Amino acid sequence: MGEGKITYVLAGATIIAFLFFFHRKREVRTYLLFSIYVLPFMNLLVTKVTWGGFKVFDAITIYCIVFCFKDFMISIASSRSLVKFLLITMLALLLLSSLYSEFVTNSTLTFLELLPLFIYVSLLAAECRRDEFFFYKVIKALKYMYVVALGFLLIQLVVGLNFTFYPDLNSNTLDVENNTIRYPGMFHDSQGHGQFLALGSFLFLFSHNNYRGEYKNIVNYSLFVLLIIGLLLTGSRSALGGFLVALIIFVVSSSSKFRLYFVALCMICVSLFSTLASEFPNLRRLNNVSEDYKFRQKIWAEAYRISENNPVLGIGLGNFQSYTKRHNQDLYLEIGEEILFFDQPESGYLKILSETGFFSFLLFLLLIAYCVIRAIKKCVQSSEAKVSAVLLCSLVSWLIAFNTVYTLFDIRISIVVITIMVILATISMNKYFVYESSK
Secondary structure (H helix, E strand, C coil): CCHHHHHHHHHHHHHHHHHHHHHHCCCHHHHHHHHHHCHHHCCCECCCHHHCCCEHHHHHHHHHHHHCHHHHHHHHHHCCCHHHHHHHHHHHHHHHHHHCCCCHHHHHHHHHCHHHHHHHHHHHHHHHHHCCCHHHHHHHHHHHHHHHHHHHHHHHHHHCCCCCCCCCCCHHHEECCCCEECCCCCCCCHHHHHHHHHHHHHHHHCCCHHHCCHHHHHHHHHHHHHHHHHHHHHCCHHHHHHHHHHHHHHHHCCCHHHHHHHHHHHHHHHHHHHHHHHHCHHHHHHHHHHHHHHHHHHHHHHHHHHHHHCCCCCCCCCCHHHHHHHHCCCCEEEECCEEEECCCCCCHHHHHHHHHHHHHHHHHHHHHHHHHHHHHHHHHHCCCCHHHHHHHHHHHHHHHHCCCCCCCCCHHHHHHHHHHHHHHHHCCHHHHHHHHHCC
């Protein structure tokens, strides 16, 4: 059985498992938690790319909405917030952008892939508002999923890059210049894997009251360190940079006791890295930062010119590669004898700007700003709001890394980012503090 057929079998098995759990108790939270617990399989294809390339997540979301349509409509009708207005307005603009684009079919299919995410956001936000403690279960599911991701990476370290979901990996997994392997884990490329690990690492700095104790803290902190090691193995400098900035923010906002532990950990890490630097792709690649920046700067300038030429609706979702093939043929790479046109301008923000236009891009930034501002307000209101600080740092690490590579094409990263943003936007601080103080 070929690798492609194996992934279809895994996709089918995942859907069957969902049907089994969902029909035991037809609840929205079953769908939400299942999507997180088995997140590694959510990006597996259930149709060929030529047939739309729909994934496991799309299939289970559509199935869920058939039985939970009433819950979905209630979640839409009951929410009258700024976020809802921004989301619906952005979706309308993206639909217009797709319909008026030069490559309508491709752009429309990309737009359709956003609808399951919109359903997921609506249902998750409604569930978090209905049950103010539900986000604890979500964070627990995220932690479990990251342990599975670490296990996947460990097997890949032992077996090699043949242990993967993909028949062909991104060329950046082999760094010929530094003679190193940049491990992609369960992803197609190492940069996405790096962002994913940086996103989840901070979750292990938070322990629910029910799980406190020295043993539990040791387990959490050990997994945090393992995720950092995994991040170094990906060779993603942008993810490492985002992680370090977010970590500094977390340390500054933490207690003096935690800062002392952090200083001790830094001293240990510096001594280890001074002797093991050659083993980590990330540390080897630091010498090439200036050259890579100059290379990216040219692509960024060209992408911004595309945005200026299409300011209102952009060039259409998912059309960057098709557009550059026809109009900007300088944006390509030569890999061996193959010419590969860029499908993204080496920046997540510029990809969104060029494909969707300035108005949709502004709405995207406003959604992020809303969640960040709410998190900062909660952290300022009380030093006990550790969950907000942890989630804010997770989001910040991704926001920084997103500047150098677009990763939202992978549904797994999209789900984690969206989940963190929804929790930040819906946590009720008053009830949270009552709950915390009652333990």
